[in-house]
Amino acid sequence: ADHIIDIGPEGGDGGGKILFEGTPEELVKVKESYTGYYLKDELDIHQKYQIP
Numbered sequence: 001a002d003h004i005i006d007i008g009p010e011g012g013d014g015g016g017k018i019l020f021e022g023t024p025e026e027l028v029k030v031k032e033s034y035t036g037y038y039l040k041d042e043l044d045i046h047q048k049y050q051i052p
Contacts, residue, residue: 003023004021007019008033019033
């Protein structure tokens with residue numbers, strides 16, 4: 001995705017707050033984001049094997 005809107009931090013009553021809006025690379029820096037936490041490994045792998 002080029003643009004992510006992350007809503008949380010939890011589901012149900014613990015969610016509903018916009019935690020982040022922007023690029024995946026910026027999202028991985030948001031400590032409150034579970035999405036960013038899991039996305040970080042995917043981005044690292046993608047960048048490691050990206051052909052210049």
